[in-house]
Amino acid sequence: MKLRLPAPILLLLPAIIVLVAVIVLPLLLSFYSSFTPFRLTRPETLWTFIGLRNYINVLSNWDFWVAFGRTILLLTIALNAEMFLGLGLAMLVNKATHGQRLLRTLMMFPMMFSPVLVGFQFKFMFNDNIGLVNNALQSLGLTDQAIPWLINGNLALFSIIVAEVWSSTSVFAILILAGLLAMPQEPVEAARVDGCTPWQTFRYVTWPFIMPFAFIAMTIRSLDVARAYDIVKIMTDGGPAGRTELLWTLVGRTAYSDARMGVANAMAYVSIVLSILFTVYFFRKLAAARQQIGAEW
């Protein structure tokens, strides 16, 4: 008797095969390789199983933890800055009576740039000799020195944050604006009649309404920033002297420059745990915020 697959499975088979080939297999392979001393230069090492040694290595590696901490620092500063700027932008655009559509489109502009381009753009702007930023500061007479934006460790991290914030504030702005547009106006009016100043109206009525939207943006962006790679790679490549090394630039360097694929994969899996924790955290907050406003979505 010939084996006959049920129609649904049969029809889905092409998709399943593609998904398995491009996602499941590499995932399994990389997970497996994190338990081997696999080096790109010595393919046969893929077959040596060393248990958790890579993970122990990673977890006891000071550089890893520094990069880990720096990633969280970047995440915290960038997300907060984006949150405030995005909120401000969204409120302004929401107030606009004319050309709101145009403003909304303009707001999305930074999102249309590939992160690599953003990296190059800011690398040029923050260049200490020919960059726009120094040029502007000097022309305005604010300083007569060439500030070493990308050469000083702290300034370099700051520059990267500026680039991140520039490219992604619109994620917050768009989502919060969606919240503002979806929000019913009556409670706001009730608050005004109830004696609220504009600030109190925002604090007690508007903010609880848009909080879920802000948390959605937070979730998206925390995943984004936790795997920040391209902008940093272009602007500083983790330098100077590793002062802007983030998790994924470290992973990339370990995997390709040092060719230690096994260790790099172990690092990557540890980092993913970080992302999962953030997602869980923000989703909890989101659920709570939604329940608060009795959202029906």
Add this chain to the structure above:
Amino acid sequence: MATVSLKKLVKRYGTVEVVHGIDLDVRDREFVALVGPSGCGKSTTLRMIAGLEDISDGALEIGGKVVNDLPPRARNISMVFQSYALYPHMTVRENMGFSLKIAKRPQKEIDERVEAAADILELKPLLERRPSQLSGGQRQRVAMGRAIVRQPEVFLFDEPLSNLDAKLRTQMRTEIKKLHSKVQSTIIYVTHDQVEAMTLSDRIVIMRDGHIEQVGMPDEVFRFPATRFVAGFIGSPPMNLDEAVVDDGKLVFASGDSLPLPAQFHERVTVGQKVVFGLRPDDIYPTGHGLSSADTTDIHQLDLPVSITEPLGNETLVFVGFNKRDWVSRMLNPKPLAAGEKIAMSLDLSQAHLFSAETGRTLRG
């Protein structure tokens, strides 16, 4: 002292004018109802008083002070919205106490005032719930409670009972009336339910297309409607209105049917004048089944065919054919009638109204 004065108040949205310079003086502690058909500008007027809409032209005074440019919070008003407008993220208790919290009153006082309002509105068991866990009627009461708790000088109500079922509506109507005698605030109450307007208010303002048609006490607007529109709007079932031409001592209708010209209008009309004749259902009844309340009556007898009847228990609405239309009459102590049957009708012409067909204004003078 919380008088509210509207002086030539105008509202424009862009180039469209929706409220056309209305004048109104609301006395201190008065209960004024704004009524009118949908879209006539009641809510807009109320929102201008509340400060939620800019005033395009004219002046608004509260307590003798021009408040055109004051924000709502500086006007000492509270408002109940057509759509409740509760804060969804706050419990009933927090909703009701919110304005006091903003005003930084001590917690003890807030609790007391919220409890007191919850008592009046029977909201005690619901205080810890959120609006999403309440029925429509309960939400409406919370909205009312939120207004009461503030103890403002002026209450603004925008159709606060429109979402309640008939029983609850009657009950809340009584509550509002009691509330008014208790709080001694000025109340401006928007409704399109004329029963509410008649039963609750000291004076009624009838609006139409952004104009005020008539202002008067309930009894006054019912007995002496100033325009044909008011005549048709106030009273349920509505007044029978039909166009006629004045002839020598009689009114001739389009189909040729005619009625004697009511005595009170003899001096006020000229032969050939086009008028609108109006008679309330109470003043046209199957002979022997009516009750004219007026001191003087001027009964005209007529045989008319019954088209349909609507029994209401203690009375029956009888539609009779006159001038090829159905005129509604109120039959007390009803007896069964068959459709098509010709019955003797009594028309009390001393209670009849005449309006100019041209301007719609009353010819009573």
